[in-house]
Amino acid sequence: MKTIAAIAWNTFREAVRSRILYLILIFALLLMASSGIVRDLSIAAHDRVVRDFGLLCINLFGLAVAILVGIGSVYNELDKKSIYTIVSKPIARWQFLLGKYFGLLLTIYVIIFIMTVFFLMVLNYQDMTSEDALIQMMKERGLTELTTGVHLRHDAASAVKAAGKGFLNLVGVDLIGSTRHITTIVLLTALELAVVTAFAILYSSFSTPTLSAIFTLLTFVAGRLNESIWEYSQQILTGQAGAGVATVGGIVKHWLVVLAYMVTPNLGAFRVNTLDLADGAPLSIPWFTVPYGVLYAAMVLSLSIMIFRSRNFK
Amino acid sequence: MPVIETFGLTKTYVRDFIDVEHGRVRFSFWNRKVSALRNLTLSVEAGEIFGLLGPNGAGKSTALKILMGIIFPTAGDARLMGRPLGDRSVKARIGFLPENPYFYDYLTGREFLNYYGALYGMPRAARKKKTEELLELVGLADAARLPLKGYSKGMNQRIGLAQALLADPDLVFLDEPQSGLDPLGRKEIRDIILRLREQGKTVFFSSHILSDAEMICDRVAILVKGELKNIGKLSELLSRRVKEYEVAVAGASKETVESFRDKALRVLENPGETMFLVEKEELALEIVRKVMDGGGRLIAFTPRRETLEEYFITQVAGAAASVGAQL
Incomplete structure (x- = not known):
């Protein structure tokens, strides 16, 4: 356990000392900070647009870290041959791979944490400085004549207050309407990225970084479309039944699509449809979501270990 | 009891269809098997300094990689300290320095040794003490706070040697330990190896710097094109005439x-x-x-x-001649 922790910590240290991580993070934060523009550009449901935009940022930039940092992490050890000295130490190869995996997860989760706090801060700041909300409140209190010319100050004090509220939101305290459930959604994203990172480790245990990046990205896309793949396989069957003729080509096509459905992870299981998410309404998350994510990641990691165990490090 | 025993170790690689070798693209569709090591059988006794000598491509590094569990043999077997390869209790008692080592350039010398100490499962205090001792031993105490990316080739070799000695190993494997070092650095490595023998440790190293090997080895084995040509004490191999x-x-x-x-x-x-x-x-x-x-x-x-170099050249030339005759 200590060995895995040592490797994980070193992997984390490697990531936080690389420039790419900071580039990703700065870009993500800048994008989130500019979500006010997205809100102003949207016609309606301003809060929802900002919330979805922020959650999308967290998801995509988390994925970017998993791919850009994750894949290089294992490959560099093989390419630069530092694996030679690691393998000669009293550790098993599976411990090395698990250490790498947990180190990457730690990196991704720290980045997600920073992004989430920042995102909640942005939401709180926008909530505090929302002229629409203030005008609405004044109207409700019968102060209609005062609503013209309302102009709120955007200042540092509001930003600091928003940051504080953001931290509190993260632990479930003092939630404003639009931030409700964000922690749960982010945790689901974290679980989804745990599965994607396991794939990144799998591919980088036998392939080059470029190929591994492509494979991981394709897995992510296919995983998100997993339910659509199933629907497509059913459509093929329905089509054949409708025509009254089952061709060999049709059957093969159906089973190939079913196979694609079986081998790709159902990443849709970690998504929450925010359209149905009325403020404050309880989230409907199936009980098996977490065991599914954990078991899937464990299965992919087991496969990586099987490949890695018999590899010759030339 | 021998601390290293190999029984017919053989390694054959299968070349990729497309391979870039020395800057030239090489296509191989058949005859893709490359024999790197053939039927290596030898044993090394405790407390010896054993030199595995041979020209480039002789199979020295391949033999060491098999013993370290980095690659797996195609045939044959080996035992370290009486246990099969890969045994973790044995790995805890060995140190290894690979050829032209690369270490994590984002770590400082001290952080690097501390990390590797953790891989040996050493407690924090013991790690700290040993790290300082070894930094002193290999002459890197002043550079301990510098990132490894700023280290010269010689410094890299020294920090590599330090990591090999972290767990106070009974058996040390060194792959070309003097490669890239200036005469002073080579002498320092020689002195460290001799000191290890004085402490009763076994040193197994590969080298093509024959003058150094002649100075410190108790026994040597000569590998040519993956085959063991000769093995024995220097006094037996070299003519005293x-x-x-x-x-x-x-x-x-x-x-x-x-x-x-x-x-x-x-x-x-x-x-x-x-x-x-x-x-x-x-x-x-x-x-x-x-x-x-x-x-x-x-x-x-x-x-x-006769010097080891002359003997070595005779052996290598003899092997080349026999290959030529076979062709």
Whole structure:
């Protein structure tokens, strides 16, 4: 356990000392900070647009870290041959791979944490400085004549207050309407990225970084479309039944699509449809979501270990 | 009891269809098997300094990689300290320095040793103490806070040696430990290896720097094209017979030099000094006598025995000739 922790910590240290991580993070934060523009550009449901935009940022930039940092992490050890000295130490190869995996997860989760706090801060700041909300409140209190010319100050004090509220939101305290459930959604994203990172480790245990990046990205896309793949396989069957003729080509096509459905992870299981998410309404998350994510990641990691165990490090 | 035993270790690689070798793209569709090591059987006793010698591509690193569990043998078996390869209790008692090592350039020397100490499962306090000791031993105490990316090749080699010695190993494997080092650095590594032997440790190292190997090895094995050509103590392998005599004189007359030119193997004339290389002792003594009779003086009289380098070249040339004959 200590060995895995040592490797994980070193992997984390490697990531936080690389420039790419900071580039990703700065870009993500800048994008989130500019979500006010997205809100102003949207016609309606301003809060929802900002919330979805922020959650999308967290998801995509988390994925970017998993791919850009994750894949290089294992490959560099093989390419630069530092694996030679690691393998000669009293550790098993599976411990090395698990250490790498947990180190990457730690990196991704720290980045997600920073992004989430920042995102909640942005939401709180926008909530505090929302002229629409203030005008609405004044109207409700019968102060209609005062609503013209309302102009709120955007200042540092509001930003600091928003940051504080953001931290509190993260632990479930003092939630404003639009931030409700964000922690749960982010945790689901974290679980989804745990599965994607396991794939990144799998591919980088036998392939080059470029190929591994492509494979991981394709897995992510296919995983998100997993339910659509199933629907497509059913459509093929329905089509054949409708025509009254089952061709060999049709059957093969159906089973190939079913196979694609079986081998790709159902990443849709970690998504929450925010359209149905009325403020404050309880989230409907199936009980098996977490065991599914954990078991899937464990299965992919087991496969990586099987490949890695018999590899010759030339 | 032998600490290293190999039984017919063999490694055959299968070349990729497309391979880039020495900057040239090479396509291989058949005959893709490349034999890197063939039937290596040897044993090394505890407390020995054992040198695995051979030209580039002889299979030295392949043998070491198999013993370290980095690659798996195609055939054959090996045991370290009486246990099968990969045994973690044995790994805890060995140290390994690979050839041209790369270490994490984002770590400082101290962080690096601390990390590897953790991989050995050493407690924090012991790690800290050992790290400082080893940094001192390999002469990197002043560079301990520098990131490894700023280390020169020699410094990299030293920190590599330090990580190999972290767990106070009983058995140390060093792959080309002196490669890339200046004479001073080579001497320091030699001294460390000799000190390890004094502490009762076994050192197994590969090298193509034969002069260093000759100075420190108890036994050597010579590998050529993946095959073991010879193994034994240096005193057994190298002929103790004097091969030739080197006579250096000053003030020899031109007539004296000319009279021996045809009989000597070689005559080198430098300002104020002449050197004769002769095969027979009698001839060497005759040269000395004649020079001294003519008013000259003797500077040096050196009987020369076979060196490891000469022996090595004979072995490698012999192997090349036999391969040529087979072709």
